[in-house]
Amino acid sequence: MGAAIIDDRRVLACERTSPPEVAGRWEFPGGKVEPGESDVEALARECVEELGVRVEIGAQVGPSVSLAHGRAVLRVYAARLVDGDEPKALEHSDMRWLGADELADVVWLPADAPIVAALPPFLA
Numbered sequence: 001m002g003a004a005i006i007d008d009r010r011v012l013a014c015e016r017t018s019p020p021e022v023a024g025r026w027e028f029p030g031g032k033v034e035p036g037e038s039d040v041e042a043l044a045r046e047c048v049e050e051l052g053v054r055v056e057i058g059a060q061v062g063p064s065v066s067l068a069h070g071r072a073v074l075r076v077y078a079a080r081l082v083d084g085d086e087p088k089a090l091e092h093s094d095m096r097w098l099g100a101d102e103l104a105d106v107v108w109l110p111a112d113a114p115i116v117a118a119l120p121p122f123l124a
């Protein structure tokens with residue numbers, strides 16, 4: 001579950017710190033849904049934990065992607081910051097706002113490719 005936080009026609013990309021095999025790769029902030037949580041509740045919780053921001057969750061971006069280990073599916077939703085909240089990289093090593101023409105400037109996690117490919121219309 002990930003949040004494509006969009007502000008001023010740019011999306012927030014976050015650099016992972018762990019596990020070692022994906023440290024340095026970029027992702028949408030988020031994480032696993034806990035028992036009893038909806039997708040939207042999980043994303044709102046993760047955005048507070050990872051970035052210290054409140055978000056409003058919108059439409060799904062791109063396809064649901066089966067992860068390589070086959071035990072989970074990745075879904076990413078468009079999101080907006082609430083009331084001028086400003087994200088801080090509390091659990092990531094770096095953070096960048098990317099416009100439509102900058103999406104290829106970072107190395108995304110492999111499963112994110114079809115989702116990143118679907119982002120430009122959201123950044124127009």
Ligand SMILES: Nc1nc2c([nH]c(=O)n2[C@H]2C[C@H](O)[C@@H](COP(=O)(O)OP(=O)(O)OP(=O)(O)O)O2)c(=O)[nH]1
Pocket residue numbers: 001002026027028029030031032033067074109110111112
């Ligand atoms: N958040 C997020 N996870 C992604 C993306 N792309 C991708 O393959 N994943 C995978 C990595 C992980 O297998 C899974 C999310 O796991 P995570 O480690 O971020 O979740 P979490 O914070 O709940 O982890 P944990 O506390 O349960 O260890 O989804 C992405 O863009 N964002």
